Amino acid sequence: MPSPLFADRPAVRPSERDAVDAMINRARRLRGDLDSVCRAAVVIDEDDPHQRWQRALCELAAHHLDDLGARLGQLREGSPAPAPDTGPAEEEQGGPLSGRAGSAEWNLLDDGVEWSAELYEIFGRDVDAGPLSLDELPTVLVPEDQPLLTSMVTNCLIDGKPMDGEFRIRRPDGRTRTLHAMGEPVLDPEGRTVSLWAVLRDVSALSDSRQLEVRTRDSLHRQDDIARTERRIAVELHQAVLPSPHDSLGPVRGGSGAVMDVAARLLPSRACGPTTGTDWYDAMALPDGRTLLTIGSLSGRGIPAASSMAMVLGALRGMAVAGVEPRALLTHLNQLLQASVQPTLGSALCGLFDPSANLLTWAQAGHPAPLLFRGGSGAPLLPPDGVLLGAVPGIAYGQETVRLLPGDVLLLRTDGPDPAAARGAAPEKLLGLAPRFSRSLTAAECVQTVAEGFGGEDRPVEGSVLVARIAG
Template sequence: MPSHLFAERSAQPPGRDTVDSLISQTRRLRGDVDAVRRDAIVDEDDPQVRWQRALCDLAVHQLDDLGTHLGQLKDGLPPFDQGAEVPDDALPPETGSLLSRVGTAEWNLLTDQVRWSDELQQIFGRPVESGPMSLDELPSMVFAEDQSLLTSMVTDCLIDGKPIDGEFRIVRSDGRVRTLHMTGEPVLDADGCTASMWAVLRDVSELRRTQRAVRESRDTLARKQHVDRTERRIATELQEAVLPSWRDSGEGPASLDTAGHCLAAADSALIGANWFDAVELPDGGVVLSVGDITGSGVTTTSTMAMLLGALRGMALAGVRPGALLGHLNQLLDASAQPALGSALCCHFDPATRTLQWAQAGSPAPLLFRDGSGRVLTPPAGMLLGATSGAEYEQAEARLRSGDLLVFHTDGLTRGADAREGSRADRFFALASRFTVARAAQDCVRSIVEEFGESEPGDDACVMAARVR
């Protein structure tokens, strides 16, 4: 409540047209922010969405207060006499407009008179007839942890003439906890001594709740991003550890020139579980494989590492591709972390240049010969982990010296046409480059250049093997 010492100061209110314009701008902005808030409701379990929603709630709350302030400015002083009793139906609801959240008080130190506005009585949950509270009584409703802060603010104001600006919490008689922001100044007499103190108290409980929601959502999002980065790093290191050692050296089986590469999805937060592999057997044969486990992250990559280890062991034991995929299916079906996977497994006999292969929901190999390519006809086989006891047929192809085989997981062409022929068109367009390529690594490099530009929507891997 302004002191009588400032009563002679006059203020010219702004023009109604100016205030109307500000009110209109505020309403439009409030509508725009509210539209953004509604659009942010996608997945309440996503911390980023919760953070965005909390920020919008905070902005809407602030704009509502601004609109109410401007409305008061436009309407001017309320038509109630200072000493008259305000009818209950003329006051806004307690949790409604800004008017019900702002109250004024003045404590006269010379006469011990205390004046509270009806709104302040309402904020404290006190009926008007109970009267205002003195400075000595006020701490009785304040949180014990905040009483020293309130005492310090009041003392600094009364003794040192410092303005008040701080917050404290109160517990109303109905048990509700409210957070109040208090601003005020000392009123000096003619001798420069403090005669009284006036203050404006605002209920900022909802504002602080919204700000806490913003901070908590932001912190949750930051923790989630940190966990995602850590998990991606671990998954990447695990994948790199189990992929074949020859991928970097360019050395591979004696009978085949092999090379491979994993492509990470541009929009993926976590690395997937793709693999490529070529294992040379004691008799000179080679078992080649590519595969992918559904999902992403450390758990999925661990499952991939388990399958690849089992595949290598069974390959060295002489298990043929069809039976090998059957065992992998049972292993995945019995795993503590059920998952689905696609895989392709081939056995190459360098003595006869015969390729035996089986597939479990994986794209068929592409065979390039004499400057052109074709898709090998796939045998029957369902996804790994889809059903217990699944059987996988084998197909066979005779290769020639210089033939190039290209294997890939379906993440590389998932955005392409679903027809197998259309999926392979982009590979076939590279046939001339494959023909002049000096090594399998050059072929893989051409594939990565072609498909890397398309930013695949899923992690993928590709492997090339040329008959020496």
């Protein structure tokens, strides 16, 4: 008792054919546009989950468009054309069966069953064996999908709900195919259900693409979760090691009282987000009455960089307490990074201020020189020799000494506040802050001035700044 919706219905009328042809042409143009987008946007790197996800989305969209074109072609012709006879290997890859559709009708009055020729091909069933009855159909499904089919058929025949769902079958050749079933009850003139009509379509390739998209999306989400966790740990480690989360490090006291007011700040960038553990700064009064001033930055990101920073800053503090001079201190840090399990590069500046003589002794390793502001003007100090930490084994570092006066402001920074200075250019913008520094009463006010002028999130790299103001 074929339904008027049976799959093998006549072709559409000429006026309808024109509309279907127009839709087919639009689908073909969309398919071409998709190919162009996928070629331009997806560079396959199997180690990059985001690129794998992009590829999966492109393949899924391509399957949808290919399927749409095939369905429109069937609508125009009235029935699908027979598929060419190909070998099992092609079918295993989704080949000619993928996208094929066949129809079936199960008569509830006389137990008769009608299958279209395409359905025998999809199920891999010999025509001489006849179609499967509703009772036999679950036997070819994978066990976990059998309850789903039973539920769909029951809801359709008893409650009159349209059947719409996917299940997997195992063909006689052992291969598994995913079918999408759409069906409805067929009623007699008195409104009684007399048969179940359905169209079953092989969507194996489409199902595989959906699964690939889900797997790559989940992998990408897991990678993002791991990255966020690592960033949080790195930030917490970084903040735990630095001397203070606030601008002001307070007055650093020497043997005769407060001699130096110190403040510092980390300056994140929009590109890097929150600080990723590469920069450090420190100011510490030493047992011999001198004051340690240091600032630096390491290569890398995340937990490894934060761990290396903690190691370097700990070693630096220990050597300073032991009375090691700045140039020797940098020599030892260079050896430490050379011997590390995870070699890294770093720039650093280390100074010791002696309040009894108002002398700052300092050394640098590939780092911008301090800026000295005095009397409303500023200038960089003449740097001693020094290359990046971890770059060259057995290198010797130079050392310079400068006398500081009451009211002087000394500014130490990493590349972030003024990247041009790291390339050897004069830090004119920072030096232009001299008049404002001369009116500032505390080091924290000077740091705030720097942050207002250079601390915006549009900076290309993160950075940090430390200001020491000599009491007077």
